[in-house]
Amino acid sequence: MLEILDLHKAYGRHEVLRGVSLALRPGSIHGLVGANGAGKTTLINCLYGLESGYTGTVRAPGPVRDITGLLPYEPYFYPRLTGREYVAFCLQARGRVVPDLRPWNQLLELPLDQYATDYSAGMKKKLALLALLVQDFAFLILDEPFNGLDLEANLLLKEMLKRLRDRGTGILLTSHILGTLTEIADEATVLVGGRVQRHYPAAEFGTLEADLLAALHGEKLSQLNALL
Numbered sequence: 045m046l047e048i049l050d051l052h053k054a055y056g057r058h059e060v061l062r063g064v065s066l067a068l069r070p071g072s073i074h075g076l077v078g079a080n081g082a083g084k085t086t087l088i089n090c091l092y093g094l095e096s097g098y099t100g101t102v103r104a105p106g107p108v109r110d111i112t113g114l115l116p117y118e119p120y121f122y123p124r125l126t127g128r129e130y131v132a133f134c135l136q137a138r139g140r141v142v143p144d145l146r147p148w149n150q151l152l153e154l155p156l157d158q159y160a161t162d163y164s165a166g167m168k169k170k171l172a173l174l175a176l177l178v179q180d181f182a183f184l185i186l187d188e189p190f191n192g193l194d195l196e197a198n199l200l201l202k203e204m205l206k207r208l209r210d211r212g213t214g215i216l217l218t219s220h221i222l223g224t225l226t227e228i229a230d231e232a233t234v235l236v237g238g239r240v241q242r243h244y245p246a247a248e249f250g251t252l253e254a255d256l257l258a259a260l261h262g263e264k265l266s267q268l269n270a271l272l
Contacts, residue, residue: 045067045111046091046183046214051100053086060086061098062238068183071214072204075225077252078235081258084218085117087235088185089214105182110214113181117188118171121160128156134175143178146175151200165192173201184208186217190224202228222253 045118053061057162061083068074089095092114093261104111121130132142149156153171154163160171168194176184182213189205190198205215219225225232226249234241234252236259244252258265 045103045105046108047103048087048091048102049103051087051090051098053083053090053095053098060238061090062239063108064235066101066233066240066243068214068216069210070182070214072230073209074218075229075232075237076216076218077222077225077256078218081236083236084235085187086185088114088216088218092185097199111181111182112185113176113179115169115172115176115184115186115189119168121163121168121171123141123159123161124232125160126157127154127160127174129162130160130171131156131175131178135179138179140179145174145178148174148177154196163184164214166194166197169193170197175178177204179210181213183214184216186215186219188220190219190221190245197222222256234259257270 048067049065050057051061051064052059062077064083064087066074066076076084076087090098091108091110091214091269092112101110123135127146127228131145135142145156152168154174156171160168165172169189173189189201193201202224205217208228217225217229226246230246232249232252232258234244241259242255
């Protein structure tokens, strides 16, 4: 299990995370929900070791980067690297053998011999996912994995994530698309202003959208009631 306990992170006087705790269990999909600026990406970066200077505890059954794959919100691709070379670079950096990519690419349908920087936004997201999927991580952290994907790729990714969960992978994902998240997640944590507002098991997802709307737009809802 990956576990975060009482995590605090500040940039100067601005406190971004204020005592956040959550647990990512093997064989589960945990949604992380919040508006822009709520602290989701900062939390992910602290968990993965990309941020320092935080207080609190991160617990894992081994070195986090060895057992966990990260999909950042905006994957970076070096210029003049093909998609195939990008995947090889990701695996060789970890000392891993590059497998035959053809079985996975029959699903993702990427032009692996073209430069990755020439890909569309959706293709770049799929290429970054490919580099994770071929490595068989125990945990995956996915920051907005559905962003930029078309309908076909969205549906396929949802099925992939459910099958990964069923084989024991623990998945932490953020998404602004609440409908997609609640379709596949087993639980969700809502961040508001750097704090955990509430933790929801799947059985309580029916109130998630209304609760989030009230938390983020309480004053605007009163104005809306006066207008409509």
